[in-house]
Amino acid sequence: MKFTEEHEWLRVEGDLVVVGITEHASEQLGDVVFVELPEVETQVAKGDDCAVIESVKAASDILAPVDGEIVEVNEAIVENPALVNEDPLGAAWFFKMKLDDMSQLDEFMDEDAYNDFIG
Amino acid sequence: MSGLKRTDLYDLHLELGAKMVPFAGYEMPVQYPMGVLKExxxxxxxxxxxxxxxxxxVLVPASAAAALEALVPVSVAGLAPGRQRYAFFTNEAGGIRDDLMIAHLGEELLLVVNAACKEADFTLISAAIPEARMIADRGLLxxxxxxxxxxxxxxxxxxxxxxxxQIDAFQWDGTELWISRSGYTGEDGYEISVPGNRAADFARELLAEPGVAPIGLGARDSLRLxxxxxxxxxxxDTTTSPxxxxxxxxxxKIRRRGGAxxxxxxxxxxxxxxxETGPARLRRGLAPEGRAPMREGVEIFATPEGGAPIGTVTSGGFGPSIGAPMAMAYLPADLPEGATVYGEVRGKRLPAKVVPMPFHPHSYKR
Structure with a gap:
């Protein structure tokens, strides 16, 4: 699993990459009450706003971590936003992407580096 | 967090695992490990x-009721000993300088005002009532x-x-507490003024009771909303009339036209x-139709496209007890209840219904 400085995790699954937010991010956000996900078949560029999370405290944007196409989204977290707090690394994945170039993943942190990053 | 003041319960908050944030010049607990929603x-x-x-x-002599009535549009002289009443300081333009509680303790009136306004309020009160005293050595729970x-x-x-x-003085462990049956959550409950050096002891006694948990500012906000x-x-604020x-x-009635x-x-x-004539705009409740919260600052429109805003959300968020988003906004007073308006959230106009408040029913001990 790879981690971004924006507190997203990326997991390779066949030729796709699954994206979610880290446990640290979900703790910082507090109780999540609303999630908006991108449309499938959307082409996104790294840094584009592509999902929204609202907690009891505030709204946050989820940025596309890499260039590629959104091929699947997790409606379960739209139906039950609390899942993002309950299982951020598992059942509460956000979307799956088909990457233009898998080598984009190389720049991201591994788990140890991410744990150092969040201190 | 330098330059911030602390309440008498600061150490207790840390011990309870609170996340502290700056609020109105104080370091205050926004939440405890339970989290805002569960709190x-x-x-x-x-x-x-x-x-x-x-x-x-702030304490003022009970004899200063008339002087206080020159600052607030409520009947202070008509407040009986042992009773408390909601009030607000108004300005010359008819706006609100602060809202407060006035409680009659017998010899004196106790005024409880907002933290962010308390210095300005005290200046205003002491100009009218020189005997006014700011009570800095009492905590409030x-x-x-x-x-x-x-x-x-x-x-x-x-x-x-x-x-x-109602308000009354009680003796607890040799200490005088002023307790009113009131609060700002819509629930039954009490507000307790306690000498600062006993505040943490008394809080600990309450927390030891079954069912009592510490609650932070985050939940205080969603409860009052x-x-x-x-x-x-x-x-x-100073631009909104009561x-x-x-x-x-x-x-x-006694302070209105035709009153004594x-x-x-x-x-x-x-x-x-x-x-008498009714205001042009009124604070209204909004129930967004989807799950997306409409937060403070969201502009409200009459139509799904075009037109100028008809109001702005002043408070909004998710209501844990109603399981849905809720908001307040100043809107034209003639909009009927049930009307659909549109809040612009992230560039999209989302429908919301004008609804009566409260969003969650009060359960005061009448």
Whole structure:
């Protein structure tokens, strides 16, 4: 699993990459009450706003971590936003992407580096 | 967090694992490990203990009721000993300088004002009432929720028979407490003024009672919003009149046109006129139709496309007890209940219904 400085995790699954937010991010956000996900078949560029999370405290944007196409989204977290707090690394994945170039993943942190990053 | 003040419960908050944030010049607990959502639900189901020691407590002689009536549009002279009443300081333009509680302790009136306004309020009060004293050495706790009576009555049995908006002095362990049956969550409960050097001891006694949990500012905000109550600086301020804010219920007949002590407070001309003719805009409740919260600053439109905004959200968020988003906004007073308006969230106009408040029913001990 790879981690971004924006507190997203990326997991390779066949030729796709699954994206979610880290446990640290979900703790910082507090109780999540609303999630908006991108449309499938959307082409996104790294840094584009592509999902929204609202907690009891505030709204946050989820940025596309890499260039590629959104091929699947997790409606379960739209139906039950609390899942993002309950299982951020598992059942509460956000979307799956088909990457233009898998080598984009190389720049991201591994788990140890991410744990150092969040201190 | 340098330059910030601390309440008498600061060490207790840290011990309880609170996340501290700056609020109105104080370091205050925004949440405890339970989290905002569960703290909110816990308060509605059992009992929540809040530190509101950052708020200002001012004592004036009971004989100063007439002088106080020159600052607020409510009947202070008509407030009986042992009773408490909601009020607001108005300005010459008919806006609100602050909202407050006035409680009659017998010899003196206790004024409880917002933390962010307390210095300005004290300047205003002492100009009118030179004997006014700011009580800096007392803390303030709120115990709220259906379990509040049982928890507090185990320490002080006399509180069980108090009714909503009554206040009395109680002796606890050689210490005088001023306890009112009131609060700002929509729940039954109490507010307790306690000497600062005993505040943490008393808080610990309450937390040891079954069902009592510490609750932070995050849940305090969602609780008061569900209860349809105004937050000063957001839903009411120097530009909103009490009538626009839907607070005319707090202005007794005796201070209105034709009353024995009509007017005589700042902004009386506008406020009394609006009472008779109705304001052009009114604080209204909004129920967004989807799950997306409409937060403070979201502009409200009459139509799904085009046109100028007809109002702005002053408070908004997710209501844990109603399981849905909720908001307050100043909107044209003639919009009927049930009307659909549109809030612009992230560039999209989302529908919301104009609904009556509170969003969650009050359960005061009448």
């Amino acid at each position: 909110h639900l816990h308060t509605r189901a059992e009992a929540g203990l809040f530190d509101v020691g950052h708020m200002g407590q 709120a115990l709220q929720g259906p379990g509040a009576e049982a928890a507090l009555a185990r320490l002080l049995p006399g509180v069980a028979k108090m009714g909503f908006m 569900e209860a349809g109550l105004c937050l000063y600086g957001h839903d009411i 009538i626009e804010a839907g607070l005319s219920w707090a202005i007794q 002590r009509e007017g005589g407070f700042p902004g009386a001309e506008r406020i009394l006129a609006e009472l």
